[in-house]
Amino acid sequence: MKYQAVKGMRDWYPEQKAVLTSIFDVLRTTAQRFGFQEIESPAIETAGLLTAKSGEEIKQQLFVFEKKGSEELALRFDLTVPFTRMLVQKQGELPKPVKWFGISRMWRYEAPQKGRLREFYQLSVELFGCDKPDAEAECLQLLVACLKNLGLQEKDFIIRLNNRKLLEGILKNYVREDKIDEAVRLIDKSCKLNKEDFDFELAKISSQGDMIQQLVSIKGKPSEVLPQLKSLKLNEEARQGLAELEAVTDLISLNCLQIDLSLARGLAYYTGTVFECFDSGQSLRAIAGGGRYDNLVQLFGGQACAAVGFAIGDVTLSLLLEEKGLLPKSDLKPEYYVCAVSDLVRAKARELTDKLRRKTIVELDLMNRKFSKQMEIANNLGVKKTIIVGEEELMQKKVRIKDMRTGAEELVLIEEL
Amino acid sequence: MKYQAVKGMRDWYPEQKAVLTSIFDVLRTTAQRFGFQEIESPAIETAGLLTAKSGEEIKQQLFVFEKKGSEELALRFDLTVPFTRMLVQKQGELPKPVKWFGISRMWRYEAPQKGRLREFYQLSVELFGCDKPDAEAECLQLLVACLKNLGLQEKDFIIRLNNRKLLEGILKNYVREDKIDEAVRLIDKSCKLNKEDFDFELAKISSQGDMIQQLVSIKGKPSEVLPQLKSLKLNEEARQGLAELEAVTDLISLNCLQIDLSLARGLAYYTGTVFECFDSGQSLRAIAGGGRYDNLVQLFGGQACAAVGFAIGDVTLSLLLEEKGLLPKSDLKPEYYVCAVSDLVRAKARELTDKLRRKTIVELDLMNRKFSKQMEIANNLGVKKTIIVGEEELMQKKVRIKDMRTGAEELVLIEEL
Numbered sequence: 001m002k003y004q005a006v007k008g009m010r011d012w013y014p015e016q017k018a019v020l021t022s023i024f025d026v027l028r029t030t031a032q033r034f035g036f037q038e039i040e041s042p043a044i045e046t047a048g049l050l051t052a053k054s055g056e057e058i059k060q061q062l063f064v065f066e067k068k069g070s071e072e073l074a075l076r077f078d079l080t081v082p083f084t085r086m087l088v089q090k091q092g093e094l095p096k097p098v099k100w101f102g103i104s105r106m107w108r109y110e111a112p113q114k115g116r117l118r119e120f121y122q123l124s125v126e127l128f129g130c131d132k133p134d135a136e137a138e139c140l141q142l143l144v145a146c147l148k149n150l151g152l153q154e155k156d157f158i159i160r161l162n163n164r165k166l167l168e169g170i171l172k173n174y175v176r177e178d179k180i181d182e183a184v185r186l187i188d189k190s191c192k193l194n195k196e197d198f199d200f201e202l203a204k205i206s207s208q209g210d211m212i213q214q215l216v217s218i219k220g221k222p223s224e225v226l227p228q229l230k231s232l233k234l235n236e237e238a239r240q241g242l243a244e245l246e247a248v249t250d251l252i253s254l255n256c257l258q259i260d261l262s263l264a265r266g267l268a269y270y271t272g273t274v275f276e277c278f279d280s281g282q283s284l285r286a287i288a289g290g291g292r293y294d295n296l297v298q299l300f301g302g303q304a305c306a307a308v309g310f311a312i313g314d315v316t317l318s319l320l321l322e323e324k325g326l327l328p329k330s331d332l333k334p335e336y337y338v339c340a341v342s343d344l345v346r347a348k349a350r351e352l353t354d355k356l357r358r359k360t361i362v363e364l365d366l367m368n369r370k371f372s373k374q375m376e377i378a379n380n381l382g383v384k385k386t387i388i389v390g391e392e393e394l395m396q397k398k399v400r401i402k403d404m405r406t407g408a409e410e411l412v413l414i415e416e417l
Numbered sequence: 418m419k420y421q422a423v424k425g426m427r428d429w430y431p432e433q434k435a436v437l438t439s440i441f442d443v444l445r446t447t448a449q450r451f452g453f454q455e456i457e458s459p460a461i462e463t464a465g466l467l468t469a470k471s472g473e474e475i476k477q478q479l480f481v482f483e484k485k486g487s488e489e490l491a492l493r494f495d496l497t498v499p500f501t502r503m504l505v506q507k508q509g510e511l512p513k514p515v516k517w518f519g520i521s522r523m524w525r526y527e528a529p530q531k532g533r534l535r536e537f538y539q540l541s542v543e544l545f546g547c548d549k550p551d552a553e554a555e556c557l558q559l560l561v562a563c564l565k566n567l568g569l570q571e572k573d574f575i576i577r578l579n580n581r582k583l584l585e586g587i588l589k590n591y592v593r594e595d596k597i598d599e600a601v602r603l604i605d606k607s608c609k610l611n612k613e614d615f616d617f618e619l620a621k622i623s624s625q626g627d628m629i630q631q632l633v634s635i636k637g638k639p640s641e642v643l644p645q646l647k648s649l650k651l652n653e654e655a656r657q658g659l660a661e662l663e664a665v666t667d668l669i670s671l672n673c674l675q676i677d678l679s680l681a682r683g684l685a686y687y688t689g690t691v692f693e694c695f696d697s698g699q700s701l702r703a704i705a706g707g708g709r710y711d712n713l714v715q716l717f718g719g720q721a722c723a724a725v726g727f728a729i730g731d732v733t734l735s736l737l738l739e740e741k742g743l744l745p746k747s748d749l750k751p752e753y754y755v756c757a758v759s760d761l762v763r764a765k766a767r768e769l770t771d772k773l774r775r776k777t778i779v780e781l782d783l784m785n786r787k788f789s790k791q792m793e794i795a796n797n798l799g800v801k802k803t804i805i806v807g808e809e810e811l812m813q814k815k816v817r818i819k820d821m822r823t824g825a826e827e828l829v830l831i832e833e834l
Contacts, residue, residue: 002505002506002718002719003462003463003465003466003502003505003717003718004463004506004718005458005459005462005468005502006459006461006462006463006488006490007488009459009461010459011456011458011459011503011506012456012457012458013456013503013507014454014455014456014517017454017455017456017457018454018455020457021455027481030774032749032778033774033775033776033778033779034774034778034779035751035778035779035780037431037434037435037749038431038434038435038438039428039429039430039431039434040420040428040429040434040437041428042426042427042428042536043424043460043522043524043536044423044426044480044491044524044536045420045423046420046421046423048420049420052420063461063482063490064482064483065480065481065482065483066481066482066483066717069425070528071423073423073480075460083418085420085422086428088419088420088431089419089421090430097783100431105460107460107461109485119460119461129785130783130784132783132784132785134763134767134782134783134784134785135783137767138783141767141771143773145771145775149775193633208714250764250769251763252764252767253768299420300419300420301420302419304788332449332454334452346551346668347667347668347669350551350554350558350668350669351670354558354562357447357450357562358449358450358562358566359450360450361449361450361452362450362451362452363452365551366514366544366547366549366551366552366555367513367514367547367549368549368551379808381730382586386538391591
């Protein structure tokens with residue numbers, strides 16, 4: 001009987017792992033250039049932490065452990081929650097702003113489908129302690145830099161931008177206060193529902209569904225949408241949200257940016273700016289998403305602390321890079337192959353290999369193969385040079401080096417290698 | 418209320434994460450130079466796979482999930498088991514030998530203590546398809562290269578080497594066949610038991626405990642111990658094990674190598690060579706361990722396939738490196754700090770920063786701080802140069818650059834930056 005990988009989880013053979021590593025190297029370097037520092041947290045957290053502020057959907061998706069002692073433990077479903085816990089534990093010592101990122105795995109127990117798996121990686125970026133629009137600007141520019149450094153162009157993706165205060169403020173004109181959360185969740189799901197279902201659900205929440213639909217359908221470039229929004233009669237909360245939205249777009253000029261009043265983001269912890277990044281064709285799930293979550297630190301027992309963050313998942317990102325022919329390739333060919341011409345010189349060939357491996361990638365035969373077979377393998381591996389260890393040459397403390405491209409051979413003193 | 422990390426698990430703040438990354442970079446590069454390719458597997462596997470051949474101790478240490486569907490799932494406790502599953506699934510396509518490694522996390526539910534945690538990392542190296550002593554030689558040399566490339570010297574560690582066929586063959590002269598496993602486990606634990614307890618337990622298994630103790634106390638350099646072993650009257654199995662031991666030591670000359678007949682390794686899947694690496698002072702737990710496990714591939718549903726592997730854990734390794742003052746340091750200081758002299762130029766300062774970040778690490782103020790405060794922070798960060806963005810200079814398309822070491826300032830065209 002052969003065992004299989006668990007459904008919704010992936011094996012990374014060398015080729016896939018090399019692609020993943022290359023992508024993460026780009027993301028890591030980019031985040032570091034923006035002055036963010038890498039951190040990591042355990043895969044496992046207490047269930048209490050994970051369910052404190054994440055909404056019902058997440059609770060159903062938790063991988064929960066069988067209890068052994070009194071601890072209720074589960075796997076993390078994102079990095080924002082554990083990283084915020086880490087911030088709270090050292091809040092007093094850390095100068096503001098705190099700029100952290102992580103590139104790691106998380107788990108959600110849900111039905112696997114295209115672009116959504118039960119185990120996945122994210123680059124998660126968190127910026128704590130800055131209530132200025134500069135925090136959003138920093139995150140949005142970093143997101144764009146990540147995608148561009150992977151070879152994507154600004155025309156390949158769009159970033160939808162909204163503000164929860166603006167959205168909720170507008171909704172409060174048409175929806176009862178205790179139905180706001182429900183309305184936000186419904187609007188968040190609107191693109192996944194057909195129009196009939198959406199209308200039906202919206203009618204349950206508000207008698208002025210038409211008005212709501214008209215307002216949340218506002219979208220477009222900031223230069224076009226902002227004047228339109230400013231001409232609306234808005235309550236205090238919505239005006240505050242609009243001012244925040246404008247302040248962010250004033251700081252950065254990005255062609256890929258689109259204000260979209262229907263964007264809400266599912267997670268319950270966002271308080272202001274929210275954004276999501278999609279491929280321009282919008283044929284895939286979101287590549288990235290994030291926003292401002294000013295209440296989470298306090299909720300986790302810290303002192304009031306502003307926060308903005310975003311995450312890029314590996315699954316959709318890889319699909320897009322593949323579609324564009326941008327999946328990075330790795331080239332870890334050995335530079336040398338060391339051939340032993342007979343059993344008598346195998347220990348010597350190994351000693352030489354061990355020395356050369358201090359500097360570069362070197363292969364040698366482990367299977368006691370004949371000399372001709374070793375040369376064939378060296379050729380198939382595409383090595384640059386083969387080092388031939390023979391008895392006679394060894395007596396002169398020399399080896400033969402064969403250039404595999406030209407076929408030229410030369411005798412070289414071992415100590416000069 | 419503040420939440421804590423789960424007991425026996427660690428948070429890696431930037432300084433700790435940088436150390437971990439530096440260590441893993443060395444291990445990764447070293448394994449790649451030996452021609453091993455990096456792979457990765459899910460954190461979660463079916464409980465059936467994880468308990469198939471790992472012994473009772475491991476079963477008790479599994480982190481098992483609450484069942485949602487029919488799947489019994491748990492977290493992996495090592496990488497050898499999932500990597501062997503991966504081999505079986507592609508065995509037909511892969512040319513021999515298959516040389517894989519992974520650097521990743523695993524979990525064991527046990528009481529945390531010094532050098533042993535419930536979540537830890539390992540470099541795990543697996544070499545499939547080679548029944549020659551060259552496989553062991555390759556692994557042992559890679560282990561030594563990893564430690565040396567981290568700055569350790571051969572005098573800082575010892576590698577204890579044994580062979581399960583030799584040990585079990587010897588035991589069969591004094592222990593009933595059905596008690597062999599128990600005897601191996603007891604000998605494996607001998608260094609953790611006091612002499613009285615060990616004698617007592619051994620007496621339960623064999624009436625010739627003295628003889629067993631005398632034999633398993635044989636240890637020392639291969640050149641001394643091998644002749645001694647060859648002079649013993651050994652059965653067929655033990656002779657086979659001794660021949661394998663000698664073949665391995667013939668291929669490599671390492672001063673740190675010690676044959677030690679009491680070494681058994683706890684895991685149930687080893688079939689031949691076994692080895693463990695300790696700090697010379699032997700004040701810490703094992704740094705690394707491994708051996709030959711020729712039956713596991715077949716047990717997992719594959720075709721018979723020889724295998725040798727080893728793993729280095731991060732916990733003990735880090736303790737030793739710290740003791741020796743060899744923990745790597747990271748230096749990710751920003752090269753530039755971009756200062757905006759007033760609010761009017763903040764968007765421009767950000768635009769310039771975004772451009773410079775295509776090449777190097779650049780910080781700027783996010784907190785709307787005064788110019789003098791920005792300069793103070795730039796100084797504290799230890800940046801090389803500060804780029805001062807002022808209104809007048811901008812009109813000439815220039816900025817001022819201040820060398821933070823000499824204090825010298827110069828006016829530079831923005832496009833020349």
